[in-house]
Amino acid sequence: MSFAEFGQILLYLAVLALCVKPLGAYMAAIYEGGTPGPARWLRPLETASYRLCGICADEETGWKRYTTDMLLVFD
Helix, strand or coil: CCHHHHHHHHHHHHHHHHHHHHHHHHHHHHHCCCCCHHHHHHHHHHHHHHHHHCCCCCCCCCHHHHHHHHHHHCC
């Protein structure tokens, strides 16, 4: 293994270690039913994209509609 390859592995592990705490806090807030900080900041963008696409955020998507949409997208 060359020095560059070893350096890439160390860099990857360092970035991964730095992401553990913030990502864990974000996921914990989601699972507890809260709204984490980034989700609050991005809410206007999400709402605008939903309106643009004609999606109702309060409505659940059934499996038939989901399957149809996936087939249309990946066709």
